[in-house]
Amino acid sequence: MIKINIKPTIKGAAVLVRNACGDVLLLKRAPESRFAPNQWGYPGGKIEKGETAEEAVIRETQEETQLQLHTITPLGVINGVVEAFYSNDFSGNVEIDFEHTDWKWVPPADLITYDLAPSALDIYEEARKVHE
Numbered sequence: 001m002i003k004i005n006i007k008p009t010i011k012g013a014a015v016l017v018r019n020a021c022g023d024v025l026l027l028k029r030a031p032e033s034r035f036a037p038n039q040w041g042y043p044g045g046k047i048e049k050g051e052t053a054e055e056a057v058i059r060e061t062q063e064e065t066q067l068q069l070h071t072i073t074p075l076g077v078i079n080g081v082v083e084a085f086y087s088n089d090f091s092g093n094v095e096i097d098f099e100h101t102d103w104k105w106v107p108p109a110d111l112i113t114y115d116l117a118p119s120a121l122d123i124y125e126e127a128r129k130v131h132e
Contacts, residue, residue, distance in 0.1 A: 013057040014044030014119075015072060015085040016127045023105035024124065025094065026114060027064060030101050041117035043067070044082070053083035065103070066095040075126040078119045086127040 017025040026040040043061040047053055058069050071089035078084045096103050106114065111124060 011081055012044055012046050013053040013060065013083045013085065014042045014123060015057045015061055015069065015087055016042050016075075016123050017061070017067065017069075017090060018086075018088045018127075018131075019105055020088075021105070023107055024111065025065070025067075026104050026106050026111075026116075027096060027100045028102040029117065030099055033099065036117035038115070039117040040114040041120050042123065047083070054085070057083075057085050061090075064097050064099060065092075067092045073130065075123065075130065078122045078126060082119055082123070084119075084123045084126060086131055088131070 019025070025042065027043060028040050029036050029038060031037050043064045044057055045060040045064070047056040051059070054072060054074075057072060061067055061069050067090045069087045069090050072085040072087045075084040075086055094103050108124065108128070111121065
């Protein structure tokens, strides 16, 4: 008999954050990152044991940017690996953590000019369907 371990494919959560001007928050991952080094993406990360995707994205956003998310809208599972969310309801000022080397508020039309992490454009497209 052959045993196959099937692990859940959803590994993390990410949130597309937009400011009052409609710009999108991008974070540049550090060169030593295991996932998408030197690429731009959204706040987010692994879902810890016993944590919901919503809790993970709120925690990760706080850790990575110091922003407090007040309301998040689920966008669904993107590409089978990330639970995505949207928020334009937050407080605080961006201060990045050690996992990132830069950050920017980017107009949506300029997103394609950045070296984006996998699924970043797909997450934006899902958010656009709901919030534009």
